[in-house]
Amino acid sequence: GENVEQHPSTLSVQEGDSAVIKCTYSDSASNYFPWYKQELGKRPQLIIDIRSNVGEKKDQRIAVTLNKTAKHFSLHITETQPEDSAVYFCAAGRNTGNQFYFGTGTSLTVIP
Amino acid sequence: EPEVTQTPSHQVTQMGQEVILRCVPISNHLYFYWYRQILGQKVEFLVSFYNNEISEKSEIFDDQFSVERPDGSNFTLKIRSTKLEDSAMYFCASGSGAGPQHFGDGTRLSIL
Numbered sequence: 001g002e003n004v005e006q007h008p009s010t011l012s013v014q015e016g017d018s019a020v021i022k023c024t025y026s027d028s029a030s031n032y033f034p035w036y037k038q039e040l041g042k043r044p045q046l047i048i049d050i051r052s053n054v055g056e057k058k059d060q061r062i063a064v065t066l067n068k069t070a071k072h073f074s075l076h077i078t079e080t081q082p083e084d085s086a087v088y089f090c091a092a093g094r095n096t097g098n099q100f101y102f103g104t105g106t107s108l109t110v111i112p
Numbered sequence: 113e114p115e116v117t118q119t120p121s122h123q124v125t126q127m128g129q130e131v132i133l134r135c136v137p138i139s140n141h142l143y144f145y146w147y148r149q150i151l152g153q154k155v156e157f158l159v160s161f162y163n164n165e166i167s168e169k170s171e172i173f174d175d176q177f178s179v180e181r182p183d184g185s186n187f188t189l190k191i192r193s194t195k196l197e198d199s200a201m202y203f204c205a206s207g208s209g210a211g212p213q214h215f216g217d218g219t220r221l222s223i224l
Contacts, residue, residue, distance in 0.1 A: 034212050036155075043116075043203065043215040044155060089155060097143050097209040099157040099168050 002027040004092050006103025019077045021106045023090035030092040033073050038087045080110045114138045116216035118204050124222045133189045133219045135204030144187045145205040199223045
């Protein structure tokens with residue numbers, strides 16, 4: 001089955017700096033890669049996703065890059081704000097209808 | 113914006129008892145999922161349901177677990193003979209199959 005690894009497990013940045021979270025996956029059949037943000041005690045919320053036919057996707061301060069050859073994808077958050085503080089999970093799946101395999105999460109703290 | 117709703121938000125049960133966790137997926141979604149998250153760990157897939165049958169299940173989803181869509185709106189997870197290690201947050205998710213999975217707020221299950 002798929003194995004998704006995520007690094008780092010914790011990340012602290014100063015407000016205004018950038019944050020980068022990296023994930024690798026093992027199953028070459030995975031084609032869909034969502035990123036979820038989870039605040040304490042709340043549901044995981046989709047923040048951005050990317051499909052394997054594109055290498056990069058951007059939505060305001062958030063961007064995701066995908067290297068399908070190397071089987072890794074990354075989340076980039078620019079101009080971080082305190083409200084970006086949360087746990088971020090990457091995931092991989094064969095398509096949107098199949099199960100998602102989640103990474104172990106990155107706890108991001110943005111220091112004002 | 114439509115949301116996945118889950119009840120109850122917190123369930124406390126004696127070990128060995130049966131519990132039923134309830135979910136109302138987003139109304140036009142066709143794919144339904146249960147995931148669980150043990151405290152401080154990653155989100156783990158349990159089961160997916162499509163066209164009134166299980167489409168995928170993980171190793172976690174053994175004979176202790178069952179799912180049902182008893183009517184046109186509810187999607188339930190039944191856990192029989194609960195064990196201490198079943199204590200976790202259980203998330204229901206739904207999707208159209210063409211887009212991302214949307215998660216509910218979860219049910220925190222505590223087994224005593």
